[in-house]
Amino acid sequence: MGRAITDNPAIDEVTRFLRAHPDVEGIEYLITDTNGVLRGKWAPPQSLAKSASAGVNFPLGLFGLDVWGREVLETGLHVETGDRDGICRLVPGSIRPVPWAGRPTAQAILTMWTEAGIPFLGDPRQQLAGAVDRLAKLDCHPVAAFELEFYLVDPALAEVSQTPRTVLSADHGPERQNIYALSDLSAFSELFHEIRAAGMEQGLPIDTIVSEAAPGQFEVNLKHRSDALAVADDAVMLKRLIHEIARKHGLRATFMAKPFIDRAGNGMHAHVSLLDAAGINIFANPGTGEARLESAVAGLIRGMAPTTIMFAHTWNGFRRLQPGSYAPTRATWGHNNRSVAVRVPVSEPSARRVEHRVAGADSNPYLVLAAILHGLADGLESEAKAPPPSERNGYESSAPALPSSMAEAIAQFERSEFVRRAFGAEYRSLYAALKRAEMASFLDEISPLERSTYL
Incomplete structure (x- = not known):
C-alpha cells in the first residue's frame, strides 16, 4: 500500500x-x-x-x-x-x-x-449532515437519488417584456404533448451528449435523460448513492452543469417550479431507501419491512405540511401544487401511484424505496433531503402508523391538504414542533424570517395585470 x-x-x-x-x-x-x-x-x-x-x-x-x-x-x-x-x-x-x-x-x-x-447550522449542508446523523442513531443509512426537471427556453424568444418561449413550441404549438419522445431528445442531441460527457468528466452519476410532459421540458435522473451529502452535492452540480451547457448552446435552462401556467411544472423528486448496519434494505425484510416502511411513510406524511415551505420555497412554487398536475396537493401516499405525494415504486425487494414528489426543481437539495430524512426518522422513532394508502386518484383523497400559499406554509413552519425537533428553533426562526421577507416583496409589487385592469 x-x-x-x-x-x-x-x-x-x-x-x-x-x-x-x-x-x-x-x-x-x-x-x-x-x-x-x-x-x-x-x-x-x-x-x-x-x-x-x-x-x-x-x-x-x-x-x-x-x-x-x-x-x-x-x-x-x-x-x-x-x-x-x-x-x-x-x-x-x-x-x-x-x-x-x-x-x-x-x-x-x-x-x-x-x-x-x-x-x-445556518448552512443547509450542515443541516443535512444532522439529519443523516439522526438516522445513524437508528442504525439506518440512507441511499438516495434525485430526478430533476427543467425547461429549455430560447432567449431570442424570451425578452423581458414578452412571455418566455420554450424550444419546440414554435413548431408544435403550446398544447402539444409528446412524453418520452425520442424525437425531442434527437432535436437537441448535441446538447444532451455534452451534458452527459461533462457529467462523466465531473464524476456525476447521470443515469437517464427523458423528454417530459410539455414541449421543451426534459428530465435528467441521477443514480442512487449511499452518501446523502454527496447526493445533494450531485444535484447542485448537475443544475449548474445544465445551466452552463445550455448557455453554451445559445439556450437557457430553467428549473423554475412553474414557469408556464398552462404547462407542467418542474419537480425534483427524491428516491430514498434505508440500509441497516449490514447493508440490508430495512424495507425489504420479510418480517418487519412492511411495518417499518409504513412507519417511515407516516413520518413523511406527518412532517410534510410543516416543511412544505422547504419543498415549495418560492412565491411561484405554490402555482405548481395543483390538482391533476402530478404535483401533490395533499399529504397522501400509495403504491405505484403518481397522483400521491409519497409513492412506493414497483421494484425488486432489495430496491424497495419511497419517492417523495413534493419539491419543485428550484428548491435547495440539501434542505429537501434533510426534511425527508427527518420525516423518515420521526416515523421510525415513534413506530408511527401510516394512514391507508391511496389506491386511485390521490387528489380526491380526504388526506390533509398541503399549504396552498406561501403565507400559510410559513405559518405552519413557524409553529411546528416537528420543525423545531428536526432543524432547531434558531434555524426555524432564520428560515421563516427569510421567507417572510421574500413574501413581503411580492405583496408590495403591483402586477401588470392589475394595472391593465384597474388603471
Missing part, C-alpha cells in the same frame, strides 16, 4: 488533483445558500491547500440572503451581530474540473464551520 502524502486526507486529495491537472489556472469555490443559489469566489489553485486545512472565510450572513441576494436583517446574521465570518472548508471529493470554462479551471464545494470548530 502507498504511503499517505500527509496526515490530512483532504490535503492528499488536493495534491493528487493538482498533480493530475497541472494546467489549472483558477478555482471556483462554491457554497449553496439557503435558497439553493450557488455563491462563492474565485481564487488561485494554490489556495486549495488552505481550503482543505485552515479554511476559507465567508460571512455567516451568506445564509441570510434572500433569493435576490439581499441581506435580510431579521435573520440576525448581518451587521446587527457584527457580520461575523464563518470558516468554510473543502468538502472531500468535490474538487472537479470545469469542462465548460474557457480556461483550465476547477471547482470545489465548501461547507461552513464556526470559529469554535463546530458545524454552522
Whole structure:
C-alpha cells in the first residue's frame, strides 16, 4: 500500500488533483445558500491547500440572503451581530474540473464551520449532515437519488417584456404533448451528449435523460448513492452543469417550479431507501419491512405540511401544487401511484424505496433531503402508523391538504414542533424570517395585470 502524502486526507486529495491537472489556472469555490443559489469566489489553485486545512472565510450572513441576494436583517446574521465570518472548508471529493470554462479551471464545494470548530447550522449542508446523523442513531443509512426537471427556453424568444418561449413550441404549438419522445431528445442531441460527457468528466452519476410532459421540458435522473451529502452535492452540480451547457448552446435552462401556467411544472423528486448496519434494505425484510416502511411513510406524511415551505420555497412554487398536475396537493401516499405525494415504486425487494414528489426543481437539495430524512426518522422513532394508502386518484383523497400559499406554509413552519425537533428553533426562526421577507416583496409589487385592469 502507498504511503499517505500527509496526515490530512483532504490535503492528499488536493495534491493528487493538482498533480493530475497541472494546467489549472483558477478555482471556483462554491457554497449553496439557503435558497439553493450557488455563491462563492474565485481564487488561485494554490489556495486549495488552505481550503482543505485552515479554511476559507465567508460571512455567516451568506445564509441570510434572500433569493435576490439581499441581506435580510431579521435573520440576525448581518451587521446587527457584527457580520461575523464563518470558516468554510473543502468538502472531500468535490474538487472537479470545469469542462465548460474557457480556461483550465476547477471547482470545489465548501461547507461552513464556526470559529469554535463546530458545524454552522445556518448552512443547509450542515443541516443535512444532522439529519443523516439522526438516522445513524437508528442504525439506518440512507441511499438516495434525485430526478430533476427543467425547461429549455430560447432567449431570442424570451425578452423581458414578452412571455418566455420554450424550444419546440414554435413548431408544435403550446398544447402539444409528446412524453418520452425520442424525437425531442434527437432535436437537441448535441446538447444532451455534452451534458452527459461533462457529467462523466465531473464524476456525476447521470443515469437517464427523458423528454417530459410539455414541449421543451426534459428530465435528467441521477443514480442512487449511499452518501446523502454527496447526493445533494450531485444535484447542485448537475443544475449548474445544465445551466452552463445550455448557455453554451445559445439556450437557457430553467428549473423554475412553474414557469408556464398552462404547462407542467418542474419537480425534483427524491428516491430514498434505508440500509441497516449490514447493508440490508430495512424495507425489504420479510418480517418487519412492511411495518417499518409504513412507519417511515407516516413520518413523511406527518412532517410534510410543516416543511412544505422547504419543498415549495418560492412565491411561484405554490402555482405548481395543483390538482391533476402530478404535483401533490395533499399529504397522501400509495403504491405505484403518481397522483400521491409519497409513492412506493414497483421494484425488486432489495430496491424497495419511497419517492417523495413534493419539491419543485428550484428548491435547495440539501434542505429537501434533510426534511425527508427527518420525516423518515420521526416515523421510525415513534413506530408511527401510516394512514391507508391511496389506491386511485390521490387528489380526491380526504388526506390533509398541503399549504396552498406561501403565507400559510410559513405559518405552519413557524409553529411546528416537528420543525423545531428536526432543524432547531434558531434555524426555524432564520428560515421563516427569510421567507417572510421574500413574501413581503411580492405583496408590495403591483402586477401588470392589475394595472391593465384597474388603471
